[in-house]
Structures are given as C-alpha cells and as structure tokens.
C-alpha cells in the first residue's frame with residue numbers, strides 16, 4: 001500500500017524495520033538508507049524471504065539536505081522515517097519539505113557540534129527564557145510548523161516510547177480517565193542486565209548527554225532545574241521489583257506542559273544501578289563525556305565519540321540482556337468531581353524481544369512505536385498538516401495498535417504515588 005524511506009539502520013531502526021516487514025499490508029515497499037550501506041544490505045538479506053515487503057537499500061549522509069532530497073526524488077516515498085540520530089532532524093525535515101513528503105522521528109533536535117556560535121547564542125537565550133539547560137528542545141522543530149502546514153504535510157515528532165507512547169498514555173488518560181489531570185510522573189524502569197560493567201542501551205553519545213545533564217521538571221507553569229541526579233526515589237515496579245530512580249529532564253515534558261490543559265506538575269524518572277552511575281561520574285570527571293574536540297597526536301578527536309567507539313554497540317546487547325522494562329505514566333486528577341489516580345504502563349521482556357526481532361527491549365520499545373506512528377500516518381488515521389507530537393492526535397487507534405504489535409499496556413487504578 002505504501003512506500004517508506006527509513007533513514008538509519010542502528011538498534012532502533014532495525015526493530016522498526018522488522019516490524020514494518022511484519023506489516024506488509026501497510027508497508028508494501030521500504031528503502032533502508034543509512035551512512036553505512038553494508039548494515040542496510042545485511043538487514044535486507046536477513047529479512048528477505050520472511051516478508052512480502054519489497055526491500056531496497058541506499059547510502060545517504062543525512063547531514064546533507066541535497067543527498068536526502070536526491071534520494072527522496074529517486075525513491076518517491078509516501079513517508080520518510082528518520083531513525084538516524086537527533087542531529088539529522090532538521091536536514092531531513094528540510095528535504096521532506098523540498099520534496100513534498102511527510103516526516104516522522106523518535107527524538108527531538110539537538111546539534112552534534114555544541115560549540116557552533118550561532119547555535120550557542122540561541123541556546124543561551126532559551127536557557128534564560130525557559131529555565132532549563134538541556135541541549136535539546138522542541139523550538140527548532142516547532143519552528144517548521146507553518147512551513148509544513150502550508151505544504152499540506154505532516155511531521156510527527158518523537159514516536160518512540162518516551163517520548164512517544166508516554167504521550168499517547170497522557171492523551172488516553174485525558175480522553176477516557178480524567179476530566180482534569182493535575183500531575184504526571186513518567187517512570188522509565190529498565191531492569192535489564194547485559195553482563196557488561198558499563199554499556200548504554202541506545203546510542204551512547206545521545207544517551208550520556210541526556211543522562212549527565214541537569215534534571216528539571218515542570219511545576220505551576222514554569223521549569224524547576226536541579227543538579228544532575230540530585231532527586232532520587234525508590235519505587236516498586238510490577239514484574240520488576242524495587243528500583244532506585246532519578247529525576248531527569250526529558251523532552252516530552254515540554255510538549256505535555258503545553259498540551260495537557262491545566263496540568264500542575266510533570267516529572268520524569270529513570271532507573272539506574274549504582275555501577276552505571278559510578279562509571280558515568282568517573283567518565284565525566286576525566287573529561288570523556290566532553291563534546292569539545294581535543295588534539296591528540298596530531299588528530300582532532302571528540303572524547304564522547306571516542307568513548308562510543310570503545311563501548312559495546314547497543315544493537316549487539318540483544319542476546320546478552322535479561323530482565324524486564326516497566327515504563328509508564330502515573331496520573332492524579334479528577335473525574336466527575338471525584339479524585340482519581342492511574343498508572344498506565346507496559347512491561348517488556350528483553351529476551352522475548354530478542355527472540356522476536358533480535359534486539360533488546362530498549363530498541364524494541366522504541367522501534368515498535370516508530371512503526372505504529374508511521375502506520376497512523378500512512379493509513380490516514382492521523383492526518384493534519386503541521387508539526388505535531390503524539391499527544392496531539394486521537395490516542396485510540398495508536399493505543400489499539402500498540403496492543404496488536406507487541407507493546408500491550410495495562411491500567412492500574414490504584415498505583416502507589418511517587419512523593
């Protein structure tokens with residue numbers, strides 16, 4: 001039925017591609033395009049013969065608008081799925097506008113080069129005006145809203161799990177469970193054990209930038225920023241058990257604060273083991289998380305990129321990772337004048353994911369919603385010109401598709417709240 005260009009062939013993209021190939025009625029043809037074409041060819045070879053989806057591959061450096069635009073003109077897709085890195089969001093959006101194609105991604109824009117003076121000036125202004133200092137925010141992509149509207153195209157931002165599914169949970173709670181939501185706590189628990197002393201579950205550079213940044217949350221109409229990892233809570237997760245979790249800044253807080261009317265507080269917590277935190281602090285203290293290039297024996301190297309080369313590839317963790325994830329949102333608020341609470345969540349088993357698509361659960365929980373978001377656009381269930389996040393659409397068909405395609409969710413109407 002549809003032709004889709006998928007950019008990126010890493011951990012998350014590999015799951016999304018497996019899921020598209022399970023759903024050939026919608027994804028009748030896909031082109032897998034990435035910087036390293038051999039990875040696309042290897043995946044094509046693995047999947048061909050198991051699917052009715054017609055697969056082609058291509059090489060593209062998505063940092064360059066002209067390369068992406070040329071590929072779009074050549075392949076003529078109905079949708080471009082950006083599952084490369086957040087660094088490529090704007091170039092791919094520009095190419096989509098140039099060629100008149102819908103766009104989707106799983107993470108909001110951040111620049112690769114944080115020392116660029118033009119970006120730096122805008123960033124510092126935003127830190128002052130908004131009150132949070134994360135390197136990523138929605139302003140760059142929201143600035144494309146009018147252009148996409150005028151072109152009659154849709155850009156769906158952040159259809160992974162968090163961001164992504166967590167926002168569908170919020171829209172579902174708003175539509176079915178509450179007249180007014182007062183507080184949202186997004187909990188991201190990963191109890192996976194891969195047996196390495198230190199590894200990240202998705203792209204190390206993007207992951208470590210996010211986790212080592214100051215935390216922040218939304219309260220009474222403004223941001224409150226705190227030193228990294230300075231708010232810790234313990235929580236007993238169903239099917240996982242008691243875990244330590246820490247308050248982080250996370251991108252969906254920014255859009256939910258605008259789109260959930262009257263919400264008083266939104267926080268995001270992620271679980272970490274002590275070993276992960278000790279390794280990260282040590283690497284940070286010796287400068288290995290730095291994005292500033294340093295001179296080493298006549299070469300310029302970026303410490304965090306060098307670190308990425310040393311760490312295990314997240315896409316290789318699948319066979320080794322055991323345990324479960326439990327990710328969801330706790331809501332408090334009112335319905336028909338009565339106080340209510342709810343936890344909407346999904347539990348995913350790393351080894352079950354590996355058996356199905358050859359990946360651990362973090363790639364799985366992100367790759368499935370990327371396919372589901374694409375399906376919403378391609379089947380016309382979600383269609384309005386402009387630039388939108390997941391909670392701005394009807395949650396029902398998306399929630400139904402999550403149940404069908406591997407991420408079933410549950411609702412606990414009496415969860416323990418986080419203090």
Ligand code: NDP
Nearest residue numbers: 008009010011012035036062084107160161162163202203
């Ligand atoms: P990986 O590092 O495993 O894969 C990234 C892929 O993008 C690789 O195939 C890489 O190619 C390709 N790529 C990088 N730069 C370019 C470029 N300039 N042109 C073309 N291709 C390029 O990352 P993940 O799969 O772990 O993450 C993918 C995305 O998912 C990221 O944006 C991440 O932030 C997001 N994410 C979202 C989550 C959510 O819940 N919303 C959770 C986890 C991740 P090469 O092989 O050459 O390096």
